[in-house]
Structures are given as C-alpha cells and as structure tokens.
Amino acid sequence: MTTQVHSQLRTIRDLLRFAISQFNKTGLHFGHGSANAYDEAAYLILKSLYLPLDQLESFLDAHVTTDECNHVLKIIDSRVKDRIPAAYLTHEAWLGEYSFYVDERVIIPRSFIAELLPTQLSPWIMDPDAVASALDLCTGSGCLAILMAHSFPNAAIEAADISVHALAVAHKNIQDYGLQERISLIESNLFSALEEKRYDLIISNPPYVNAESMAQLPQEYRHEPENALASGVDGLDATRQILQQAVRYLTDDGILVVEIGHNRAALEQAFSELPFTWLETSAGDEFVFLLQRDQLSR
Incomplete structure (x- = not known):
C-alpha cells in the first residue's frame, strides 16, 4: 500500500470502505466464517484494532493512528495478495458462541x-x-x-x-x-x-x-x-x-x-x-x- 493511500484513510469508515473495495475488486472467496466482503472487512478491522466485534457502528468515525492504519492495511494486503483466510490472519475461528485458536x-x-x-x-x-x-x-x-x-x-x-x-x-x-x-x-x-x-x-x-x-x-x-x-x-x-x-x-x-x-x-x-x-x-x-x-x- 502506498504512502498516499495511507494518508487518505483517516477513520475506520475509510478503512472499511477501502477493504470492501479491495476484496470485491480482487474476487476473494468467502467461506471460512464470513459470507461477504462487508462482514469480512468489518471483522478484520475490528479484530486488528482490538475493538468489540459487535460494535462497529460506534467506532465508524473514530480516527486511527498511523501505526494502526499501517497494521490494518498489512492485514488487508495479506488477505488480498496471498488469499490467506481471515481466521489464519487473526488466529481465531468461531463456532456459535465459542471461539478457538487456529493456524x-x-x-x-x-x-x-x-x-x-x-x-x-x-x-x-x-x-x-x-x-x-x-x-x-x-x-x-x-x-x-x-x-x-x-x-x-x-x-x-x-x-x-x-x-x-x-x-x-x-x-x-x-x-x-x-x-x-x-x-x-x-x-x-x-x-x-x-x-x-x-x-x-x-x-x-x-x-x-x-x-x-x-x-x-x-x-x-x-x-x-x-x-x-x-x-x-x-x-x-x-x-x-x-x-x-x-x-x-x-x-x-x-x-x-x-x-x-x-x-x-x-x-x-x-x-x-x-x-x-x-x-x-x-x-x-x-x-x-x-x-x-x-x-x-x-
């Protein structure tokens, strides 16, 4: 991701939109926990920023620091370029209300x-x-x-x-x-x-x-x-x-x-x-x- 891209992504809403666009553009396959680009992008961003997974709306307009932005973009990049499933990027998978470590x-x-x-x-x-x-x-x-x-x-x-x-x-x-x-x-x-x-x-x-x-x-x-x-x-x-x-x-x-x-x-x-x-x-x-x-x- 270029420095120019970093400078234009200031909020979680910006990161969410960017991630969804990248996921759709590159035709990712969803079948490891999320059913679509929106759900997967929201999960990866919230998890990467240590935010509650059920409170996206509360944080959409929160600004992210440069380090936080870099971290999220690195996760998005791995998902897009290497096609690594989200569960392997976060080392977490869910079955109902139970979460499990995975790699x-x-x-x-x-x-x-x-x-x-x-x-x-x-x-x-x-x-x-x-x-x-x-x-x-x-x-x-x-x-x-x-x-x-x-x-x-x-x-x-x-x-x-x-x-x-x-x-x-x-x-x-x-x-x-x-x-x-x-x-x-x-x-x-x-x-x-x-x-x-x-x-x-x-x-x-x-x-x-x-x-x-x-x-x-x-x-x-x-x-x-x-x-x-x-x-x-x-x-x-x-x-x-x-x-x-x-x-x-x-x-x-x-x-x-x-x-x-x-x-x-x-x-x-x-x-x-x-x-x-x-x-x-x-x-x-x-x-x-x-x-x-x-x-x-x-």
Missing part, C-alpha cells in the same frame, strides 16, 4: 455438527447425563470435542487425529477452556490407535472432498492442510473406514454421527443397506448422518 496446522472450523451438539442430539440421546464416554474422530483444532464436553457434562472425551501438528493446536484450545481433565488427545489414523475402547457417542467431521472438487478449490482453501480435506476419488475414503469399523467402538446403545459434505447420494449408493438418519442443519438435511450401533451391526 495453518488445522482446518478452519466450520462443521454442521457444531449446530447439533447444543441440542444434545435429542431425541436419539434420551439422557445426556448418562453419556459416559465420547470420541471426536479427526478432531483437528479440538473444537467439536470442546463442544461435546459442554453438551455432555459427565462424558470422558477422547479426541483423535492423524496429525501431531493438529493435536498441538487442539491441546492449546483444550487448555484455554480448562478441559484438560475431561478431554484426552490421541494420535491415531482414524481408529487405529484406539485399541478396544468403546464409546456411547462417536462424532466425526472427517476429510470428505472428492478429487474433482479438490482440483477446483479456491486459493483460500489451499492454505489448509490437504489431508484434512481430500478423501479419495469420491470423497468417501475416510467415511468408508469409519462405517466399516465404528461398530467395534460403540457401546450397545452407542450412536455414530458423521459429516460428509455434499456426498449424500454417493454414500447412500455405496451403503444402500444402511438406514441413515439425516440430521437437519441450517443448510438442509444432506450433510450429517446418524446411525445407531445396532443399525451398523446388521
């Missing part, structure tokens, strides 16, 4: 399962207090394990991931929420390191992007770990393994909940014998399925 060691949280956990998976789980053990498979940043801990207060939770780097991020988030006594981290390629443990509830947001979609991903998604996205030609490699093995790790009344992206038709064709229950989310009922142990054992 490029983990996929940016955006799971539909996060919408379902506050319901305590009613009516399939009749007594949330009776859930004694739970597993978050492919935990990444640990966000879903943390949400499970809040929804099922008596559950001992294990969070597994193939990536030791992802588990380091999950460890930080678990510490930030003070849940070290309730959530254990395990380095595991799906179920491989879990021995003969059994769980009342298993949730998973595994890799599910098919090869064709991987080849067409916007540049923003290229900053995320590829092994957290790609899952073979049809996007179902990880889900197949989960369906084939989960029955051994569920208690008699245990439940499996898995997110599978846009793969419902392919999954139902591949596993036509399974009576999937498709859970309603804000985007519809084709992204998350539920199966009970006895349904898997058939």
